[in-house]
Amino acid sequence: MDYLEEFPILIIDDELHSDTAEGRASREIVKELKAEDFPVIEALTARDGIHAFLSHPHVSCIIIDWELAPEAADGMLTAADVITLIRERNPKVPIFLNTEKLAITAIPLSVISRIDGYIWKLEDTPAFIAGHIKRAAKNYLADVLPPFFQGLMDYVEEYKYSWHTPGHMGGVAFLKSAAGRIFYNFFGENALRADLSVSVPELGSLLKHSGVVGEAERMAAEVFGADRTYFVTGGTSAANKIVWLGTVTPGDVVLVDRNCHKSVMHAIIMTGAVPVYLIPARNEYGIIGPIHSHEFRPEVIREKIRACPLVEDPALQTARLAVITNSTYDGICYSKELIEKQLRDLVPYLHFDEAWFAYARFHPLYAGRFGMHARDEAGPTVFATQSTHKVLAAFSQGSMLHVRHGRGPVDHSRFNEAFMMFTSTSPQYTIIASLDVAARMMAGHSGKFLIEEAIEEAVVFRKKMVMLAEEIRASPLPEENYWWFTVWQPDCIMDPGADDRFLRNHADCWLLDPHDTWHGFDGIVEGYAMLDPIKVTILTPGIRPGGGMEDRGIPAGIVTKYLRKSGIVVEKTGYYSFLILFTLGITKGKSGTLLAELFRFKALYDRNSPLEEVFPDLVQEHPARYAGLGLYDLCQEMHGYLKDEAVTELVRAVYAALPEPAMTPAEAYRHLVRGEVAAVPASAIEGRTVAVMVVPYPPGIPVIMPGERCGPATRAIVDLLTSLQEFDALFPGFESEVHGVDIIAEDGQRVYYIYCVEE
Numbered sequence: 001m002d003y004l005e006e007f008p009i010l011i012i013d014d015e016l017h018s019d020t021a022e023g024r025a026s027r028e029i030v031k032e033l034k035a036e037d038f039p040v041i042e043a044l045t046a047r048d049g050i051h052a053f054l055s056h057p058h059v060s061c062i063i064i065d066w067e068l069a070p071e072a073a074d075g076m077l078t079a080a081d082v083i084t085l086i087r088e089r090n091p092k093v094p095i096f097l098n099t100e101k102l103a104i105t106a107i108p109l110s111v112i113s114r115i116d117g118y119i120w121k122l123e124d125t126p127a128f129i130a131g132h133i134k135r136a137a138k139n140y141l142a143d144v145l146p147p148f149f150q151g152l153m154d155y156v157e158e159y160k161y162s163w164h165t166p167g168h169m170g171g172v173a174f175l176k177s178a179a180g181r182i183f184y185n186f187f188g189e190n191a192l193r194a195d196l197s198v199s200v201p202e203l204g205s206l207l208k209h210s211g212v213v214g215e216a217e218r219m220a221a222e223v224f225g226a227d228r229t230y231f232v233t234g235g236t237s238a239a240n241k242i243v244w245l246g247t248v249t250p251g252d253v254v255l256v257d258r259n260c261h262k263s264v265m266h267a268i269i270m271t272g273a274v275p276v277y278l279i280p281a282r283n284e285y286g287i288i289g290p291i292h293s294h295e296f297r298p299e300v301i302r303e304k305i306r307a308c309p310l311v312e313d314p315a316l317q318t319a320r321l322a323v324i325t326n327s328t329y330d331g332i333c334y335s336k337e338l339i340e341k342q343l344r345d346l347v348p349y350l351h352f353d354e355a356w357f358a359y360a361r362f363h364p365l366y367a368g369r370f371g372m373h374a375r376d377e378a379g380p381t382v383f384a385t386q387s388t389h390k391v392l393a394a395f396s397q398g399s400m401l402h403v404r405h406g407r408g409p410v411d412h413s414r415f416n417e418a419f420m421m422f423t424s425t426s427p428q429y430t431i432i433a434s435l436d437v438a439a440r441m442m443a444g445h446s447g448k449f450l451i452e453e454a455i456e457e458a459v460v461f462r463k464k465m466v467m468l469a470e471e472i473r474a475s476p477l478p479e480e481n482y483w484w485f486t487v488w489q490p491d492c493i494m495d496p497g498a499d500d501r502f503l504r505n506h507a508d509c510w511l512l513d514p515h516d517t518w519h520g521f522d523g524i525v526e527g528y529a530m531l532d533p534i535k536v537t538i539l540t541p542g543i544r545p546g547g548g549m550e551d552r553g554i555p556a557g558i559v560t561k562y563l564r565k566s567g568i569v570v571e572k573t574g575y576y577s578f579l580i581l582f583t584l585g586i587t588k589g590k591s592g593t594l595l596a597e598l599f600r601f602k603a604l605y606d607r608n609s610p611l612e613e614v615f616p617d618l619v620q621e622h623p624a625r626y627a628g629l630g631l632y633d634l635c636q637e638m639h640g641y642l643k644d645e646a647v648t649e650l651v652r653a654v655y656a657a658l659p660e661p662a663m664t665p666a667e668a669y670r671h672l673v674r675g676e677v678a679a680v681p682a683s684a685i686e687g688r689t690v691a692v693m694v695v696p697y698p699p700g701i702p703v704i705m706p707g708e709r710c711g712p713a714t715r716a717i718v719d720l721l722t723s724l725q726e727f728d729a730l731f732p733g734f735e736s737e738v739h740g741v742d743i744i745a746e747d748g749q750r751v752y753y754i755y756c757v758e759e
C-alpha cells in the first residue's frame with residue numbers, strides 16, 4: 001500500500017507544546033512518525049481533538065493523552081468522552097491511550113474495552129512507539145477495504161501486462177492518438193487499468209455472483225438488511241426490469257403506482273402485464289403526494305381489477321405484484337407496514353422502487369418506512385430497488401436490488417435468468433467496486449452519522465428560510481416587497497420545543513398529519529406518510545394556501561432558470577415549487593450560496609430589473625419577445641397566463657380521472673414497432689389509443705400510458721397538453737419538457753405530436 005501518506009494520524013495531547021518531560025516525549029513520537037512520511041494532526045484540547053476527527057474521518061490511528069486536562073470552555077470534556085464519540089462513529093479505527101503504567105488502575109473498564117492499546121510515553125522509545133502505531137494503522141487500512149474493491153486493487157497492482165479484453169489493455173491503446181492520450185491523462189492510469197473484463201478469474205463473476213463479487217453482494221445484503229442483494233450495473237432502470245421479468249408473466253394483473261418511473265412502464269410492456277393503477281394525491285401547489293391510503297383497501301383494489309376491461313379473469317380479483325415509488329420524488333415516504341398489511345392477501349410480491357431512498361435504513365428517523373424493514377414470512381415477498389448512485393456514494397448506473405423472502409417464491413437460480421437478461425456479459429468493474437465501497441461506507445454506525453449530517457444541514461436550511469421570512473416582514477421595506485420563498489414543511493419546525501436534535505430524531509415532526517393543513521392533502525391516515533426532511537420543496541409566491549391563485553405570482557421556472565445561470569441546478573421544477581436535495585455529498589454551508597442567490601433574485605424582482613440584465617442570453621435570442629421587459633413584468637405575464645388557464649386546476653383534473661385502457665401496453669407497443677401508428681397532434685388525440693407514455697414535466701407523472709384512450713371524461717389531458725404547447729409559444733426559452741411527444745415546428749409554433757395506434 002503506497003498511499004499511507006493520505007491517512008493522517010491524530011494526536012490529542014494538551015502537553016504537545018509544553019516544555020515538560022511528557023511534552024518532549026510526545027514531540028519525539030510526532031517527529032518519528034513524520035520521518036516515516038505519516039501526516040500528523042495535532043490537537044491540544046478535547047474539543048479540538050473532536051473537531052479534528054470529524055473533519056478528518058479518514059484518520060488511520062488516534063493517540064489520546066489519558067491525562068488530558070478538562071477545560072471549562074470545552075464543557076469539561078475528558079479523554080473518555082472523546083473516545084466515546086469516536087467509537088460511536090467508527091468502531092474500528094485504532095485508538096491508543098497515551099499514559100503512564102501507574103495510571104492504568106484508574107482507567108475504567110468502559111474505556112479499556114474500547115481502545116486498542118497503550119503507549120507508555122516515558123518508557124518506550126519513540127521509534128518503538130512509532131513502529132507500533134504504523135503497524136496498527138496499516139492493519140486498520142487493510143481491513144477497511146471491502147472484498148471486491150480490495151481484490152480489484154490487488155489485481156491491478158499485480159498484473160500489469162494483460163492480454164485480455166477490454167481492447168484498450170489497461171489504457172495503452174488510448175496512447176496511440178492525441179485524443180486518446182488526453183482521455184488517458186484525464187481519467188488517469190488507475191481508472192483505465194481497473195477497467196477489467198470477466199476474463200479475470202480472481203475477481204469472480206457478477207453473472208454467477210461468485211468469488212469476491214458474490215462476497216461483496218453478501219456483505220451488502222447484511223448492511224441493507226436483505227436476504228439477498230444483487231449488484232446491478234444498469235441502474236434502477238435495469239433493476240426494476242429484473243424484478244418484473246423474474247416474477248411477472250403475460251396477462252398477470254399488476255398494481256402500479258401511477259407516479260412511476262419510465263422503467264416500470266418498460267417492465268409492463270416487456271412482461272405483457274395488465275396494469276391497474278393506484279392514484280397519488282395532488283395538492284393545490286401541484287405537489288405530488290402519496291397514493292391515497294384508501295387506494296390500498298382490498299375492496300377498492302378488487303373493484304379496480306373487476307372494472308378493468310383488460311383483465312382476462314376478473315373473478316380472480318388478485319394481483320401478481322404491486323409496485324410503489326418510495327419515497328416519491330418529492331420526498332413522501334410511506335409506512336411500509338401499513339401498506340404491507342393492506343396488500344398482505346392481495347399480492348405475493350411487493351416491489352418498492354426506492355431509487356431515491358437507499359439511505360433510509362441507516363437512520364432511525366425512517367424506521368418502518370422502507371422495503372427491507374420487518375420480516376413477515378406469510379406476507380408478500382418484498383423487493384427494494386435502489387439507485388445507490390443517486391443518494392449514496394457510487395458511480396452512475398450503480399444500483400442494488402434487495403430481496404426479503406415472504407410467501408412469493410424467489411428461487412435464486414431461476415430469478416438469476418432475469419438478472420442476466422439485463423446484465424452485460426462485460427459489466428463495468430468500476431461500478432461494481434463503487435457499490436462495494438458504498439455498502440462498506442454505510443456499515444456499522446457510519447451510515448447513521450453520514451445521514452445525520454445531511455438531515456442536519458437540511459433542518460438548518462429549513463429553519464433559516466422561516467427566519468428570513470420573519471426578518472423580511474419586520475424590515476422597513478415597502479409592503480409589496482414583504483414576500484419571501486416558503487418551504488413546504490410542517491409548522492412544528494419552528495416550535496420552540498423542537499430543537500435541531502429533536503427534529504432529526506422524531507419522525508412525528510415530519511408526518512403528514514390528517515389534522516394539519518400545511519401539506520394540502522386530504523384523506524391522509526394517521527402515521528401513513530412522512531415528509532423526508534432532506535428533500536426540500538421551496539414554494540414560490542402565487543398560490544394561496546388552501547388553493548386559488550394570488551394576483552401576483554412568481555412561476556418557479558423563472559427562479560430556477562435564474563439559479564441555473566448561477567451554477568445552482570435544482571432537482572425538479574414545478575409550476576410554483578422547486579425541489580432541492582441534501583445528500584451525502586452536501587458540505588457544511590453549501591446552502592449559503594443558494595440563499596444568497598435567492599436574495600439576489602428577490603432584489604432583481606423587487607426592482608423589476610430589466611431582463612437584459614437578468615437573462616441577457618434570453619433577450620439576445622428572443623429580442624422581439626423580451627427586450628424592454630423587467631423581471632417583475634415577466635413573472636406577472638407568465639403568472640397571468642397560468643392563472644387564466646387555471647393550470648393547477650387542470651393538472652388536478654388530469655389525475656382525477658384516468659383515461660380508459662383500450663389495450664395492454666404490450667399490445668400498444670407491438671403496434672408501435674410494426675409501424676401501425678400515426679403521429680397525431682396533441683389537440684386531436686381524443687378518442688385515439690395512444691401508443692406511448694406521455695409525461696409532462698412538471699408535474700412529472702404520466703398523463704397517458706401506452707394503450708390508453710382519452711375520452712370526453714378525460715378531456716383535461718388534451719387541454720393540459722395544448723395549454724403547454726401554447727405556453728411554449730408565448731414564453732420561448734421556458735419551454736415545457738414533455739416526454740413521449742415529438743415536437744414539430746409548424747409556422748414558427750412548436751406542435752406536440754403523439755403516436756397513436758392506427759385505426
Ligand SMILES: *Cc1c(COP(=O)(O)O)cnc(C)c1O
Pocket residue numbers: 234235236237238240260261263325353355356387397399
Ligand atoms: C431514477 C429513477 C429510476 C431509474 O434509476 P437509474 O438508476 O437512473 O436507472 C427508477 N425509479 C425512480 C423512481 C427513479 O427516480
